[in-house]
Amino acid sequence: MDTINISIYGRGGQGAKTCAQIIAEAGVKAGKNVQAFPEYGPERRGAPVRSYVRLSNKPIRTHEPILNPDVVIVIDGNLANVLKEIKEYSSPLIINGNAEIKGFKSKEIFIVDGTKISLEEIKINNPNIVLIGSLLKILEDKKINFIKYKDVEKVIKETFTKKRKEHFIMPNLNCLKRGYNFKK
Numbered sequence: 001m002d003t004i005n006i007s008i009y010g011r012g013g014q015g016a017k018t019c020a021q022i023i024a025e026a027g028v029k030a031g032k033n034v035q036a037f038p039e040y041g042p043e044r045r046g047a048p049v050r051s052y053v054r055l056s057n058k059p060i061r062t063h064e065p066i067l068n069p070d071v072v073i074v075i076d077g078n079l080a081n082v083l084k085e086i087k088e089y090s091s092p093l094i095i096n097g098n099a100e101i102k103g104f105k106s107k108e109i110f111i112v113d114g115t116k117i118s119l120e121e122i123k124i125n126n127p128n129i130v131l132i133g134s135l136l137k138i139l140e141d142k143k144i145n146f147i148k149y150k151d152v153e154k155v156i157k158e159t160f161t162k163k164r165k166e167h168f169i170m171p172n173l174n175c176l177k178r179g180y181n182f183k184k
Helices: 016-029 077-082 084-088 114-121 128-141 149-162 166-180
Strands: 003-011 033-040 048-056 071-074 093-096 109-112
Touching: 003 016, 003 077, 003 128, 016 033, 016 048, 016 128, 016 149, 071 077, 071 128, 077 084, 077 093, 093 128, 109 128, 114 128, 114 166, 128 149, 128 166, 149 166
Parallel strands: 003 071, 071 093, 093 109
Antiparallel strands: 003 048, 033 048
């Protein structure tokens, strides 16, 4: 596999764009060619948002939305039940939630309670780092080594240091670790 395509679904303000940026920056640190971009509907907080990430060993020449992702991350679990396209993907789905869901084409559905973890660790509902941790574990289990755990840790440290919010580094690293260690 020369390229991995990741689609991220959320609502405006939940961190879908940030999630894609963190994955892409970790890909750069791993020496990959990367592309990350959001796709907005009506630009308002709470509106559905998609972000896309391509990681490749080769130059990326395409610039369109990802129609057949290799992995899908759903930050707002309610979107999994609302958006038909998510139900139709056969690729692995990482869904933020705490209940079993049915009616999906995918045989690999990973339900991770990122909301609960992020509330416990960073005291706000921002599960994107938790879900990135789960993504890392799933990719590692599949022997798809496009991004590394240590590179995501570096990106988190750099991001919060630049923002002068160093007090968020450890809680977010805890979120990453707990997402990585989720139980299937």
